[in-house]
Amino acid sequence: MLKNYFKIALRNLSKNKLHTGINLIGLSLGLGVSILIFFFVQFELNFDKFHSNSENTFRIKRFEVFEGELRSSFSTPIVSAPVFKEEFPQIQKITRFIGGVAQAYLDEENTQSQEFLTVSPDFLEIFDFKLLQGDKSSVLNDKYGIVITEETSKRYFGDSNPIGKSIRLRVAETYEEYQVQGVLEDIPTNSSIQFEMLLNDENLDFLVEERSRNSWYNVFGETYVTLANASQEQDVESGMEALMKKVLGEDYEEGEYYFTLEPIAGMHLSDDPITGMVETTRPKLLWILSTIAILILLIASINFTTMAIGRAMTRAKEVGVRKTMGADFGQLVFQFLTEAFLTTMASLVVGVILAEVLLPTFNELFEKNLNLVYGINQILILIGLVIFITLLAGAYPAFFLSGLKPIKVLKGTLSIHFGKQGLRKGLVAFQFFISFLLVASTLIMVHQMNTIRNYDLGFDQNMVVIVDVPEIPSTSFVKTINDSFKQAELYRQSLSARSEVQSAGITIATYGDDAFWDAGFPLEEGKQFQFKVNFVGGDYVKTLGFDLVEGRDFNPDQGADSSAFVINEKFAEAMGWDDPTAEMMPSTRFNSHEIVGVVKDFNHASLYRDIEPVLFAKSPEAVFSGINSLSINSATNPKVVVKGSGMDFDSFRALLESEWEKVFPSEAFSFSFLDETVEAQYRADERLGKMVFFAAGIAILIAAMGLFALAALSISGRTKEIGIRKVLGASSWSISWMFNKEFLVITVIGILIALPLSFYVMQSWIEQFAVKEWPSWLNFTLLAISGIGFTLLIVSAQSYYASQMNPVKTLKDE
Incomplete structure (x- = not known):
């Protein structure tokens, strides 16, 4: 049957x-x-569903009030982990999670950069990353023991057993032998936490000076905890106020500095713009x-x-x-x-x-x-x-x-009039509605992304190359920056001596939402002033083409202007200064300094964000002497930014590499383009726009096939009517128009509903941008005309063919 x-x-x-x-x-x-x-x-x-204890595991989130505004971050003080473990019996396991880059020694002539995470011994107890070799309870207990992934093992040791073998790493000022104690299965692609190498967090002694390690206002990396039961989350959070009073003493202000627990089960799918060190996707x-x-x-x-x-x-x-x-x-x-x-x-x-x-x-x-x-x-x-x-x-x-x-x-x-006409027309109108809703949404997204792409950011990003310079590690953060800048200055000077280079500068930050560091200092009235800071050198302002509106640029010579600051207009406005170059920072904490120049406001971060106060300095001591908070979310190694003179890029790259070999003969050369760094900030929305465009194309194609078939069915069922009309003298144009009217009404209805609805649907998407622009009415008018023309083309082609048939054949067909 x-x-x-x-x-x-x-x-x-x-x-x-x-x-x-x-x-x-x-x-x-x-x-x-x-x-x-x-x-x-x-x-x-x-x-992250493969972590068996994910329901009881949390990431700590820090909240701090600046200028009356509550700000949050997943960066936490290094000192917080041991204090939390001691103060809250509900916490069973805790791990810090701090990223870094070391130089790995390959041979006498070659080294390579190696990313790593410093973690606490509980890390592999909290997260279920599969350990293929080694004992989970002991692999991270040794300061000079490391755990690597399969892929990393093959890169250093090929197919041989890596357990007990060593990798020479320069985590601090000198190379040290780090012994492989464990090998992990390659990290699953559906893990928010990705890494290649794990080091015991005792190595933080090499990376962060003692004062910063014990400060509640200097934050590095993230902290994760596992509770005995998820229901104890409220108990821990409710005890935070008493703990903050205890550790901050006189500096404590109720509700102005505290921590909460965020379940890791939801950390990947998050609308929170603060993402921390993990990969996220917006729901x-x-x-x-x-x-x-x-x-x-x-x-x-x-x-x-x-x-x-x-x-x-x-x-x-x-x-x-x-x-x-x-x-x-x-x-x-x-x-x-x-x-x-x-x-x-x-x-x-x-x-x-x-x-x-x-x-x-x-x-x-x-x-x-x-x-x-x-x-x-x-x-x-x-x-x-x-x-x-x-x-x-x-x-x-x-x-x-x-x-x-x-x-x-x-x-x-x-x-069956209803079946043939009413419902059918309604379904076809719905098809057109969906198709044009997608097309109109695509138009809005393309127009907005073009607006972003063509927006004047306030600096020159064209033909600017960013060359990463190795960092010289030290227990002193200030010494690390100064020594690394001295090394970068050698490369900058060698490039500046070449006629093919217009100018070159040095910078810590490049461009992006978390590229510039967050710093703050107390004002006289007790409020906290928060700003963005970037340490620069050489001809940085000149290379990126910042527009000086007051004062002068830094002296490019090394050592000069070590106590000078250059600020942007937003900084001066926030301070209420009419003549910034005659002012000093309103805090006695700062060492002797001067503000030598003011640059026109520029977008240091993506156009999702408004412009913030920005300060440039050549010396970290000048800034660190006055601030009481610092948050670093980006790489700390210096970069040399180079502006070429218009020569072809292959020759320009060869020049960059040849000068690199003179200064860093054993270091790997890597570079990027500033304009690509800028574009990367909008990659997620660019991808979404392409997907909507692709979907709109498929929707139109399917709708076109449906319209073609329906027109053919409609015409084939009325061939006798066409024959009679032709015998009575009807023209091919009038017959074609008879069929077109039916489908044009459907098309217009779909368009009239889709276009205004697209504004409503895309409102929340476009509102995320600080800089935004809607397409003009002319764009949507052209879109509507295109839709009508699309219908006319398909229906007219078939109706014209039917009108050319011999009426004698159609009338005697019965």
Whole structure:
């Protein structure tokens, strides 16, 4: 019996090749894209779920009041970990989590940069990273013991056993032997925490001076805790106030400095702009992508439904005959659903193949490492998609056609006007609505990203190369900066001597939301003044083309202007200074200094953020003497920024490398472009825009195929009418217009609903930018005209062909 259902379904599908082909192509495209999106969403939702104790594990978040504004960060004081462990019995395990870069000695002529994390011994007890070799309880107990990943092991030792072998690392001022005590399986791609090498946090003695390690206002890295039970979270947080009073003493102000616990189960999917050291994804992105997938499937399913309704008269006779022969309602419903199921299954096979083909492009677009692994969860997703589409696309035609009265069908008195017209038009209008909603949203996103791309940031980013210079580690942070800058100055001077180089400067920060360091000092009235700080050298201001509005630039000579500051207009405005170059910092904490210049406001961070007060200094002592808080979220090694003179880049790069070899013969050379660093800040929204654009293209393609098929069905059912009209003298243009009117009304309705709704839908997205601009009404007018022209083109092509048919043939066809 079941075999018979399939045979009849296959016969009906092969008989109507055009409609079957359109359904297959539309559903295959929809499923291919949807499979990628749903698998991606499932991948993102499973981040960090492999940690068995994730429900009881928390990341500590710090809150601090500056100028009456409550600010937060996941950076924590180094001293907090042992204090928290001692003060709160609810904390079972705790680990610090601080990143760094060391030089790894390869041979007498070669070294390479090696990223690492300094962690507490509890790290591998808190997180379930799989240890392949070594004892979890002891591998991180030794200051000079390290744990590396499989990939890192192969890079240093090939296929040999690394346990007991050493890697020479310059974490401090000299190279030290670090022995491999454990090897971890490569970190899962769905882990928010990524690393290559773990060091015991006793090595912080090499990286941070004692005063900073014991200060509650100097923050480095992050802290994670595991509680005996998640319900104890409130107990720990409620005890924070008493602890802060105890450790801060007279500096404590109620509600102005405290910590909370954030569950790690939700740290990957977060709308919080403060992300810390982990990779995050905004939940809104998953909602948007899921909505796109569902909308594309809806459009493809609507094609199936509307074409089935369009062929209602043909299938009605089939239903009448089969009911007369004894078929009941349930059998007919099953027959039509079988056809929908076979079409969906065939589309699923093609869709899976299409998803595999598109996977590399998708991974590149979203910078992910997604694999289409068909485990139990993925199989359930595919089964769910098949059931969803079968019912969505096939249910209405199945129940509608199966319920027809055989007597009326066979006598020819049946009217299915609603099925042929009202519902069909509504579904087609909905298709156009979805398509133009996606297109209008794409237009808004493209216009906004173009606005961002062309916005004047207040400095010159073109043809500026950033060369990373190795850091010289020291227990003194000030000494690290000064020694590293002296080393970078040698390279800068060698470049400046070349005629091909316009200018070169040195900087700690480049560009980005967390690139400039956060610093603060107390004002006389007791409030905290918060600002951004960057340490620079050489011709930094000149190289980046900052506009000096008052005063002068730094003297580029090393050692000169060591007590000088250059600020931006926002800094002067926040201080209320009319003549900043005649002012001093309003705090007695600062050593002798002077403000020598003011640069025009510039965007040091992405255009998601407003411009903040910024201070440039050549010497860290001049700044550190006056501040009482410092937060560092970016790399601390100096960078040499170089402005070329317009020569071709290959020659320019060769110049940079040749000078590098003279100054750093054994160090690896690495560089980046400033404009690429700027663009990277908007990569997530650029990716989303490309995805919406791609989805809009597929939606239009599917809708076009549906419109083509529906127009063909509509025209084929009225060939006699066309013949009569031609005999009575109607022109081809009037016949074409007769059909176009019907579909143009549908198109206009879809556009009129979609365009204003796109403003509402995109409002929250565009509001995230500090700099924003909506497209003009002309853009949307052109979009509406394009939509109307799109419909006219498809319908006119078919109606014109039908109007050219010989009326003699159509009128005697009966």
